[in-house]
Amino acid sequence: MNGATYAVRDSVTMLRRNLKHIARYPSQTLMLIGLPLLFLLLFVYVFGGTMSAGLPGAPGRNRGDYLTFITPGILVMAVASVSISTAVSVATDMTGGIIDRFRTMPIAKVSVLTGHVLGAMIQTWLALTTVLGVAFLLGLETAASATHWSGLIGLLAVVSFAMTWFTVALGLASPNPETASNWPxxxxxxxxxxSGFVPVESMPTALRWFAEYQPFTPIMNGIRGLLAGSPDTSDVLLAFGWCALIGLNGYFWSRRLYRTRAAN
Structure with missing residues (x-):
């Protein structure tokens, strides 16, 4: 077998290792999924009646309108929730001595990180599917066509992949798992x-400027537009651009940190 084949085989082995960890601690997965669901229920049923009145073009207080507005922010939070666990898992490996064992074994170095990324992606999609399912049960309405759904799935996949690689880097850069749980x-x-929970137009000037130009706003606007069946092309392209920037930086930063720390 060539080097690429060995890397794929070892990555699958590391993925199985991470999936066993996930299966061994189901309470952790439930907590990761439970946090965004808690925010979803809290904002819809506690704040939704009041917050919906401030939405652009809203006829009045309507929790359904607010549910439609905040679902993209909750989906991003679901991705972020899993990313915290990924950073902790990577930091635990780096400080727990298992990497020293891996260095003595004939395995592809990249497979250790790839296993974490693939395992996190599976957890993330479980969280995203659950959040979307609950949102639809609560009354989420969408006019998305099959093409829009394909674009939405692609955007969520890219967001998940980019954030996972970046939090892998944060886990590698952390001196211990406790620090790794704080940075993400x-x-x-x-x-x-x-734009996750309120329109950016309602914010003070300085805060509005930050909100408009931070990475998550075009990502959430892109998700919102795709769910509505009327995406803004500039938001979607900007969202993919931010994901590419975050993902590539996370990937190359992770590679450099892993080579440095694994060699020590």
Whole structure:
């Protein structure tokens, strides 16, 4: 077998390892999925009646309108929630001694990180599917066509992949799992300081400027447009552009950090 074949085989082995960890601790997965669901229920049923009145073009207080508005932000939070677990898992491997064992084995170095990424992607899609399913049960309406759904799935996949690689890098850069659990928290906060829960037009000038130009706003606007069946091309392209930037930086940063730390 050539090098690429060995890398794929070892990556599958590492994926199985991570899936066993996920199956061994189902409570962790439930917590990762439960956090965005908690925010979904909280904002729809506690704040939805009041918040919906401030939506552009809203006829009045309608929780259904607000559910449609905040679902993209909740989906991004679901991705961020899993990314925190990924950073902790990577940091645990780097500080727990398992990497020293892997270095003595004839395995492809890239497979260790790839296994974490693939395992996190599976967890992320489980979380996204659950959140969307609950949103539809609550009354989420969509005018998305098959083409729009394909674009939505593609965008969510790219967002998940980009954030996963970036949080892998954060886990590698962390001196311990505790620090790794704190650094990605920014990803949970950014939807609040963007278009996730309120229109950016309602924010003070300085905060509105930040909200308009931070990465998650075009991502959430792109998801919102695709769900509505009327995506803004500029938002979608900007969302993919931000994901490419975040993902590539995370990937190359992860490779450099892993080579440095695994060699020590």
């Amino acid at each position: 928290m920014i990803f949970l906060l950014l939807p609040f300081v963007g």
